[in-house]
Amino acid sequence: MADAKKRTPEVVTKRSAKPARATKAKVPTAKRAKAPVEREREEAFERVLVRGRVSYAKDLRVERALRVYDELEKLYPEPRCELDYDTPFQLLIAVILSAQTTDKRVNSIAPALFGAYPDARALAGANLFDLREILRPIGFFRAKARAIRTTAKYLVKHHGGEVPRTMAELVKLQGVARKTANVVLGEAFGIAEGIAVDTHVARVAQRLGLTRGGTIRRMELDLMELTPRERWAKDHLRLVLFGRYRCVARSPKCEGCPLRGACFAPEAQHDSSP
DSSP states (O other): OOOHHHHHHHHHHHHHHHHHHHHOOOOHHHHHHHHHHHHHOOSOOOOOOOOOOOOOOOOHHHHHHHHHHHHHHOSEEEEEEEEOSSHHHHHHHHHHHHTTTHHHHHHHHHHHHHOOOOOOHHTOOOOOOHHHHHHHHGHOOOOOOOHHHHHHHHHHHHTOOOOOOOOOTTSSSOOHHHHHHHHHHHHHHHHOOOOOOOHHHHHHHHHTTOOOSSSSSHHHHHHHTSSSSGGHHHHHHHHHHHHHSSSSSSSOOOOOOTTGGGGOOOGGGGGOOO
């Protein structure tokens, strides 16, 4: 009996030690190793594989930009924002709603939205459920409904229902960053505070060697130093239209493109005809 009492703790000790040896700290390490690759795949802007060498010196980029914008001006002599709106407030709301969707889809709900809520005071008092139903076709309608109603309330409280005309005030609004603020300032008020950089602008500017890429702000600064301030709004619209209808993300329409000779996208480096 004495021997049995002595052996019992030994058995328990060995069994309790097994789970400790079986648990290894290598599994989390494997997961962490994949994280950088996943982050690279989820970059906000596409990275273009450049065949050939391109100098990013300012004087050479300015010379390149003049050629590029001259061709774009021939393609789009009078570019305009493709969002439907009647007032600066409606433009602001439309630009906020255009995130993660197309201008065409936003335009499809614009008559119902602005018919019911034409100004900031009307939208500030909107029923959230009714607002969601109007926005349902454009995606992310719950978050967008909250965002635009919050924005309307802020405008009523702090600006008398009017859209402010400064970058500093605009970026205080819900759902508004530099890109949205630049579009509103340039399109609604003719104020050139910067150049709005969306996915189209980023893609085209990198393919044409106007910027080396990087952050949104870095690309905006690169583009701002290439042309006079009075051209920024029109140049932005031309880049957007070119990226939306010709220099698309997948299978760009390089055949017959007037800028093919200046483009560094892989698709432009060889004959894409069958």
